[in-house]
Amino acid sequence: MKGIMIQGTASDVGKSLVVTALCRILSNEGVKIAPFKSQNMSNNSYVTVDGKEIGRAQGIQAEAARTEATVWMNPILLKPRSHQDSEVVYLGKAIETFSGREYREQFYEKGLEVIQESFHQLSKEFEMVVIEGAGSPVEINLKDRELVNMKVAALADVPVILVADIDRGGVFASIVGTLELLDPEERKHVAGLIINKFRGDITLFEDGIQWLEEKTGIPVLGVLPYIDHHMIDGEDSLSIAGQFANQKQGNLDVAVIHLPFISNYSDLEPFLYEEDVSIRWVRKGDEFGAPDAVIIPGTKSTIQDLKFLREQGLDVKIKNHFESGGFTVGICGGYQILGEEIVDEAGTDTGIVNRMVQGIGLIPGKTIFFHEKETTRARASYHENTGFPKTHGLEGYEIHLGNTFIKKNGCSFLRLEDGKEEGYFQNHGQIIGSYLHHLFHNDEWRNRWLNLIRIQKGLPPQETRKIQEFKGERFDTLASEMKRHLKWELLKEIIEKWSPKE
Template sequence: MKGIMIQGTASDVGKSFIVTALCRILANEGVKVTPFKSQNMSNNSYVTKDGKEIGRAQGIQAEAAKIEATEWMNPILLKPCSDQHSEIVYLGKALEMLSGREYREKFYENGLEVVKSSLKQLENEFDMVVIEGAGSPVEINLNDREIVNMTVAELADVPVVLVADIDRGGVFASIVGTIELLEPNERKRVRGLIINKFRGDFTLFEDAIQWLENRTGIPILGVLPYIENHMVDGEDSLSLQSMFSNRNKGAIDIAVIHLPFISNFSDLEPFLYEEDVSIRLVKCEEEFGNPDAVIIPGTKSTISDLKNIRENGLEFCIRKHVENGGFIAGICGGYQILSEEIIDEAGSDTGMPNYKINGIELIPAITTFYREKETNRMVAHYHENTSLPTNHLLEGYEIHLGKTVLTKQGCSFLLFNNDEEDGYFGNNGQIIGTYLHHLFHNDEWRNQWLNMIRKQKGLPIKEAINIRKYKDERFEKLALQVKKYLKLDLLKDIINQW
């Protein structure tokens, strides 16, 4: 197999970002290239054209490579639903929930086989594969049964490039320490180093590059600058924190309830590009303040996160906010949390069949959890109940367990392309609930919702910002930025000479 594997000294050093850039760079050169990550652990997921669920990073990387995403690009997705248990998504379909120990003991051989078959499938379809590792390749406590780093590099038989993040500090120790901890045969596979997120005067780092190359015997392929707002969706909580670290200080204050098991936080990204919007994460009553709008995002563990909201005093804040005329939107699990009652009929959310709990009771609906998960790409338009223009189409996707049924008629929000009604539209849009992920990526709707808030605050209404048109442009810009600082010819030599 012809390809390269991007591994990192730690999580969130920029592996996904670099793989995305390489996919676009190679695709622009006419290479039929595909991304691959054997196993993801993330609640930020992506739905393929045929309704399979994979890690969001690989879906975005496929878009950068100008191809349709498939389940072969990320055959195993682990979605944490408690501190010790994760849902296993295998070739795009949810299987079961296992603890970390159970997964290692019961699933390793299956995992190894599906990684082999996925690599074979991609090798038959593509000229080159760009593989992303996970965490660090020297997690000593996990390495005897790992299927995410050097094991994958060996199965694919590709060279490895190691990436380190200089912004977090300790870059020399992280690079040298990682290489020292690799087994001799693994160390030989590492053919290049990339230093990511560099700030400041590059000339002050030239001696350090020479030192690293002499110390490790491995060439530095590039020192990439810290790139603000590159819009490559992240996978984990570290990515979530960095997403909001550069938020605008606008006149509209949106509070996002930071759930412990928050999922698909890419739903929130478009607000970062609205100049008059400030978006912030809220974990407890003390942080709530006086927002103009509240968003309760998706969650992998609805009932657990509902309890967390109560324990941290946020339920009272949310109720008071709505009583005072504030806007609120619940997406997927957030929609379920806002309903009157939640019934875990199948035990698929709590592990306790027929468990019942009252929701926040702002949406007249009952949510029931069943065994089967819905994963679909959807097209919708506004329901005639909303008085919004019904000829406007919205696109997004569903990823959810359970069904929410309104107990009050005439207040549905959307009508899906399969003629199913979805969501809740209350008080002329003050209260919104929906299962449609990426709702706010639809420019017309996001602008409609923000203009409701602007009007209430006495701010001038605005025209819609076309965020969607930037999607492909961002890949091109990213490719140019990375290409500028990467020794691409040397990287290609490493690939071709392996």
């Protein structure tokens, strides 16, 4: 199976976006293409059609490639649970929590085996693979047992394109420094360079391109523009800063609690395309202000993040906001935090069996953490309790260890496809809790909720913005823009004629 690997000089240089674009470009040319990332570290995840969990970036890249995402596209997902420990999701299922040292010492051989098996499985169905690296390939303290950069390029026997971010500065040093720190055998794999996030007049960089090619002996395959609001879901905490940095000032002020172990923050991205909505990330009590609505997103460590809220005084701020008539939504871990009680029955959230803590108490529910995680795609309709019509279905996915048991009847939010009741809905939508990730990606629901807030503020309701209709368009727009700035025929030639330099 032919392929190419995209590595970067650092984190957040745009590797995921470049891989997404290449998947779409190749798919447009009729190539049966698969994305791949051997090991992903992110709490922003994606549920496959068979209910398995992989990194969100690879799920989105599969959509760009017009194929169904599978665990073979991301066999290892590390989900940080603390500053030291991560849950290991292996072929879509959580198996164990390791410290960084334990993972390196105990998992390396198993990691190599599943990477090789993944390539074998993908080769049965696909003609080509576009592989994404992670961070930098020259983290000297980690190189001897790495599972995601040059070791993967060697296992797959593919050329590597090195991506550098010119927007952050130091692009020449980052490229030359990375190449100098590679071992000679590793450097043989680097067949091209891409400069990403360029702003301004490209003619002012032509001397820079010439210098790089003369200095390194490696062709610059493209200088890609800085693409703002590309609508491709981010992967990690660095992406949060980038995507929400230049927020507009809208009439609706929505405060999102920035939990230390936030997960699946892609739940919030649709609000970026609502013209009258301003998203604010709140980390401290003095940042809270007087928002129209508060959203508590998912978390990989509910009890630790609840402790963080209390330390920052945000629990009191959230309660006061609700009592003064403000709208409040908790998704997954945020739903659990809004409840009355959390019991870590299995010790899966804290490592302490039967540890019990009090929640914020706005939802009359008790959450119990079990051993097994639930991961599933879900379809639902509004529960009859809401008073909303059932003409529009909702879609999303669930990823959670705990289950929440509501103590009152007649206050569910959704009715799932199998008939089960889900979530919490009261005070005409003033407070909502749900395990349904991507709730706000449902255009009709997002608009309905925002109109409740608009009407309360004395603003006219708005028509539904069909964000979902832009999904295919955004992939094609990204692919077209990227291809226009790439030496595309040369890049394809590198893939087709690849053989390591002697």
